[in-house]
Amino acid sequence: MKHRIDRHVLSFWQDKEMRLEAAHLLDLTEEAMRKQLAVRTPFLGLGLAQWFERVLQKESLSYQARGGFPDAERVCYFLGQNTESLEYLPEGITLLAVVSTDPHVNLEHRQILGSLMGLGLKRELVGDIRPGVQGMIVAVVDEITDYLLLEWCKAGRVNIRVERVQGDLMLREDPGEERRITVSSSRIDAIAAAGFNVARGVVQEWVRQGKIKRNDLIISKPDLEVKSGDIISCRGQGRLRLCEAGETRKGRIGWSIILYRIQKR
Known part of the structure; x- marks a missing residue:
């Protein structure tokens, strides 16, 4: 063809x-x-x-x-x-509220995603996973909604209750932490090291382990150049949103970023 x-x-x-x-x-x-x-x-x-x-x-x-x-x-x-x-197309996407049946147990992003993958679902069927005022809110394609409502009852070892989101969307606010960092270059290892406040060698090891993503894509080279609007995430650490960059008086690069830490409640 x-x-x-x-x-x-x-x-x-x-x-x-x-x-x-x-x-x-x-x-x-x-x-x-x-x-x-x-x-x-x-x-x-x-x-x-x-x-x-x-x-x-x-x-x-x-x-x-x-x-x-x-x-x-x-x-x-x-x-x-x-x-x-x-x-006039249907929305095509359903938001599901996922809550632990034990009020003393809080759910995390990794538990939700891991349990969905454990059900044999592909990542492409699942959208954002956000913290709600209670539990977590998950976006999924309509085709798997009924299956999840019937079959999804555990996230790891935690028993869960799954319902369609009804009415206003109630998310737990995560404004992030606005920060200003100064780096010698716009390489991803330099930005991530300054953003997560670790040594550059640590970030390079994270890259080798496949823990670093730019815009949801795993990277393999620590010298990858980044730009405004990019999102750098690291498994277990959180993510950085890159806002604006400008040259400092000493010839270095100053970046405005927003840091989102892994949320634990």
Whole structure:
């Protein structure tokens, strides 16, 4: 079958698995163009989403990004021939409230995600996982909602209760900690070391262990350059949102960042 979209755009991805994910997105895009039907993608992390939006804009295809939360980081894309065809589509995403049945036990992000993967679900079916006023709030695609309501009863060793979110969305506020850091370069190891207040060698070891992500993509090189708007996350440490950068009087780089620590209650 002849492709309508130039597949050379896939050369952006060096990682084989990421290239396969990107190729699937191109297939979905061509399906929307060929059949003139609305199509929904899986949940995409920030890095893949940014790449995909550039493709959609080049092809002049209408789209909407939805993640269930007003400021979702992981989103699904709804593709169509025009904006009118997307306005009346069902939301396609359900928010689930997950609460421990023991009031003395608090749930964490890793427990929620681990238990979902333990049910055999793919990560692409699950969006953001946010702390609610009570328990955690999880965005999932509609197709797995009924299954989770029936079968999802444990997060690790913790018994849980799962319900659809009804009414206003009640999230636990996490404004993060605004910080100013000064670094010699905008390499990811330098930024992460200053942001998480650890030695640069520690960050380089985290990179080797596959713990560091930029825009939801695992990185393999500590000298990767970052830019404003990027999100750097480290398993077990939290995440950094990079805001603005500017040169200092001594020729170094000053960054405004927001630090989000791992939440423990």
